Every structure is written in C-alpha cells, then in structure tokens.
Amino acid sequence: MPDFESIVSLAKRRGFIFPGSEIYGGLAGTWDYGPLGVALKNNLKNLWWRMFVENREDMFGVDAAILMNPKVWEASGHVSGFSDPLGETRFNLMFETKIGAAENAQKIYLRPETAGGIFVNFKNIIDSMHPKIPFGIAQIGKAFRNEIAPRDFIFRAREFEQMEIEYFVRPDDWEKSFEEWRENMLRYIEAAGIDPAKVNELEVPEEERAHYSKRTIDFEFDFPFGRKELYGLAYRTDFDLSAHSESSGADPSYLDEETKEKFIPHVIEPSLGVDRTVLAILCSAYMEDELGGEKRIVLKLKPSIAPVKIAVFPLVRNKPELVSRAREIYAGLKKNIGQVFWDDNGNIGKRYRRQDEIGTPWCVTVDYQTLEDGTVTVRDRDTGEQKRIEESKLKQYFIEKL
Ligand code: GAP
Numbered sequence: 001m002p003d004f005e006s007i008v009s010l011a012k013r014r015g016f017i018f019p020g021s022e023i024y025g026g027l028a029g030t031w032d033y034g035p036l037g038v039a040l041k042n043n044l045k046n047l048w049w050r051m052f053v054e055n056r057e058d059m060f061g062v063d064a065a066i067l068m069n070p071k072v073w074e075a076s077g078h079v080s081g082f083s084d085p086l087g088e089t090r091f092n093l094m095f096e097t098k099i100g101a102a103e104n105a106q107k108i109y110l111r112p113e114t115a116g117g118i119f120v121n122f123k124n125i126i127d128s129m130h131p132k133i134p135f136g137i138a139q140i141g142k143a144f145r146n147e148i149a150p151r152d153f154i155f156r157a158r159e160f161e162q163m164e165i166e167y168f169v170r171p172d173d174w175e176k177s178f179e180e181w182r183e184n185m186l187r188y189i190e191a192a193g194i195d196p197a198k199v200n201e202l203e204v205p206e207e208e209r210a211h212y213s214k215r216t217i218d219f220e221f222d223f224p225f226g227r228k229e230l231y232g233l234a235y236r237t238d239f240d241l242s243a244h245s246e247s248s249g250a251d252p253s254y255l256d257e258e259t260k261e262k263f264i265p266h267v268i269e270p271s272l273g274v275d276r277t278v279l280a281i282l283c284s285a286y287m288e289d290e291l292g293g294e295k296r297i298v299l300k301l302k303p304s305i306a307p308v309k310i311a312v313f314p315l316v317r318n319k320p321e322l323v324s325r326a327r328e329i330y331a332g333l334k335k336n337i338g339q340v341f342w343d344d345n346g347n348i349g350k351r352y353r354r355q356d357e358i359g360t361p362w363c364v365t366v367d368y369q370t371l372e373d374g375t376v377t378v379r380d381r382d383t384g385e386q387k388r389i390e391e392s393k394l395k396q397y398f399i400e401k402l
Contacts, residue, residue, distance in 0.1 A: 002286045004224035008153050010297065011282065014358050016040065016307075017154060029150030029158030036358055037278070039307035039339060041161075044192055044277050045140050047305060048163045051188060058135045059165070060125050064117025066142060067099065070108050072116050075247035076240060081211045082112060084148065093145045095158075110144035115269065117141070118166045119240045123250050133254055133265060134177060136167040140274070152225050154275040161274035166236070168254070168265035174235055178215065181233055181270045185219060192277060193302035195284035198222040199230065212239040221280045230276050236267040281305070285359060291384045294349075299359030300382060303402055308341045308360040310398060313351055315367040317344040326366035329376065329391060333364070336395050337402070356381055362398065 011017040016037035020030030033041055053059045073079050073094065083090050094112050098105035111117065118137045125137055140163045150156050169177045182201075189199055204216040213234040221230040241252035241264050253262045285299040303309060310333055314326035323344065334340040341360065343351050348365060355363050363379045370376050375388040378397070389397055 001222075001224055002283060002288075004153075004283075006288075006297075007224070007282050007286050010286070010299075010357065011037070011153075016282075016358075017278075020159075029147055029156070031154050031157060031275070036307040040281070040301075040305065041274060041278060043305040043307065043339075044281070045161075045163065045274060047191060048188060048272065049138070049140065051191065052136075052165060052184070053138050056136075058131070060129055060131065060135065060137050062118060062121055062125070062137055062139050063141065064114070064121060064139060066111050066144075067097075067108055068111060068116055068120070070106070071247055072120055072244070073109050073112075075243045076116060076119070077211050077243070078109075078112055078116075089148070091146075091148060093147065095144045095146050111142075112145050113143050113271070114139045114141045114162045114164045115166060115240070115271070118164065119244055122166075122168075122241060122244075122252060126254065133256070134167060134169040134173065136165045138163075138165045140164075152223070152228075154279050155223065155225075155228065157275060163272040163274060165270050166240075167268045167270070169268060171238070171263065171266045174237075174266050174268060177268045178233065178235055181268050182217060185231060185233060185270050185272070188272070189219070191302075191304075192281060193284060193305055194221065194230075194277070194280045198280075198284065200227060202229075210234065212236045221276075221283070223279065223283055230280055231270070231272045234269045234271070236269050238264040238266050240267065241265065291356075296353055296356050298356040298381065301359035301361070303361040306359045306361055307339060308355070308358060309337055309339045309402065310362045310364055311341045311343050311351070311355045311360050312364045313343055313348065313366065315348065315365055321371060322366055322368070325370055329364065329366060329394070333395065333398070337398060352379065352384075361401075364394070 014036060015034035018032045018034055019026045020032050021027045053061045078094060082093050095110040096107055099108045100106055118139055142159060143162050144159050147156055147158050150158055167177060190196060198221055200220040202218040202220050204218055209216045214237050215235040217233045218229045219231040220227050245252045252264050254265050255262050285301045287298050287300055312326055312330040314322040330342050352363055361381050365377045374391045376391055377386045378389050379386045
C-alpha cells in the first residue's frame, strides 16, 4: 500500500494538484488542478464521455447551469433532507448564495449534484430529441457540498466534479438496467486504470441510502486511508420526475408511439466523482521500485489517460543540429498526439526519472545516430527497455499503442 503523504507530495511537487488559495493559507475543502492534473482529469472525462455518450445511440449530453431555481432542490428533497446520514448534526450540506440586488435578493443554492440539471431537462430532451426508451441523459460538471469535515486530500472536497447519467427505463426493466450499469461502471474502472483488485461492491442498507433510492451499490476503493466510496449506482425509481411534476406542473410522462402507452419512466443513476477517480488512479499507479539498480518513483498510468504521452529529448542541449532535429520530431508528434513534452534539462537519466514520476509512458531521445540513419531511441517507462525506431514510423508506432 503506497504511503499517502508521498502521493499528495508528488501531486503538488509535479504540478498535478495544489491546495486551493494556497498563498492565503488555503480554503478548506478546495483544490486547484495544475497543468498535469487538468490534463489527467480531461483525459478521464473524455474517456467517460466517449464510452457512454459518443459510443452509444441512446445517450444525450447536457451542460446545465450550476445555479438553479431553488424549487428544484425543494422538490428533490434536498432542502429538507440533505444532510450527512452518518453525521451527528442535521446540518444541510447545500451551499447557499443570493441572486439579484440586495433588497430583493433571493436565496438560492449551488447544486449539490449534477443530477438536478438533468431531471429538469427531461421534457426538453423528449421534445427536442424524441428519444426511444430506454435512453439516458449524461452530464459532467461541478457540484458543491458544505462538507462538515472535508478530508483526505481530494477525496472529500467542498467543490468537486461529477460525471452522472440518469438512465430512463420502463418501470419493469429497472433490475436489468441496474445490472447493465453495474457492468458499465466496472468497464470504466478498468479502462481508466483503477486497480480492480482494490475495488469492492457494497450493497448499501436501506437506512444508509439517500432518500430517493430503493437500491444502491457503492463501488468502494481501498484508499491508503481506508476502504471508502468511490462511486454510487442508485435506483431512483420515478421519485425525481414525479416530484418535479408535482411541484412544477410539467408533465414527465413518456408516450410510447407504437403502443400509445403513457407512463413515468424509472431511473437508474450511475454517479462517478471525477476527483475520486483521479485519486484512485494515483493510488493505483504510484509505485516505488528499482530499475537498472536505481530506486525510482513511477506512476504506472495507462498511456491513454497519462497527462504526458511522450517526452522528446535531444541527447545534449549544446549541439544545434541535434536540438533542431529533436525539435522537428517533437513538433510533429505534438501536432498529432498533443500531450507531448519537451525536455533538454540535465542528463538523460534524470530526465527519465522526471518522466517516470509523472507517468509518461515513452521517452524519445534524438542522438548522434539519428543524424546518420534517421532512427531515435524509444524508452519504455515500465521496463526501461530501449529500442531504435525509424523517425518516419514514430507517429504510427505511438498511435497504435494509444
Ligand atoms: N446524484 C447522486 C449523488 O450525487 P452521491 O453518492 O452523493 O450521489 C456521487 O455522490 C459521487 O460523487 C460519489 O460517489 C463521489 O464519487 C462523488 N462525491 C460526492 N461527494 C463528494 C465530495 N465531497 N468530494 C468529492 N467527491 C464527492
């Protein structure tokens, strides 16, 4: 089990994650993602969006406002019942703010889950996209909770991001769909590079379930600070559509054009935290090992989600013909692959160590032989193995591996 402090320290030292508002002493429960952190996070969000929105015909993406009419949270039960079920106090976790000029300002909330923005757009999606049931609405975005005790780095934050789907089904089909989404969540866990051996499924007992859920599975992860919730999968029944219908008067029913049957769909909700995904990945990938007799820290990230895919080096920085050739190769790879990094600082061994620490799968070195025969060395992060590859075949070589 990796030492948690080493992971947090690496994240800061190498530009993944910084404490929020740090120069002012910080703000508890807030974190700022640096250049490598935001790249990792974007790769994870893009993976999710590709798997569950772009690669499917039954999924519709939205990007709803964070600020919503407070009636949304009254109807959903969050105003009356959103407190930590395990906490001592009945303190509401929603952040309040005010909208409008002081004298007639109205109290509103920062959304505590992205799901709210999905349910209020259910009818808009029906009317504009004419989906056939079953179908889902997907959203990635920020959520805010005034956690009483934010802790464990980005695990429990006050501002965080969620990737959520509300999947609408016929009431009788909920169990089949629940099982499909359980498998889909495991597929995502695998694709993102979270160690499946550290993932545990917990059937959440009724007294610990959210007020809207009739069945919940928590996907837990063995973090260095204990086994804790990573993701949730819930059967929200028709609770939300019915509650919003009662409160707003909007008709939430679905009309089956073929059978002319009209009903309120039920909902399966796979809910994934982006920040917990980042943390579980860092905890899965962080290793201290030995390579060629030297100790090193390495992040064994999947190439597809690594924030830097390839680092390009000239063997030395004071030979202009080497540097310009390396620059050309760097520019070509960067144009095609994007997440490519240039480094000409220090000796090659140090550069390899620096790239290992941030999880870069491949380092390309341009040396004197390159000037003679057009080959470069490609060094593999996990094995340390180096092979010579023709410059003209490099792009294809990496594209096939990503
Ligand atoms: N819409 C359902 C929902 O919000 P939840 O279990 O309260 O359910 C879903 O939250 C996911 O959001 C969690 O499994 C976790 O990944 C993430 N999450 C919740 N609270 C969080 C917090 N304070 N900090 C970071 N991530 C959090």
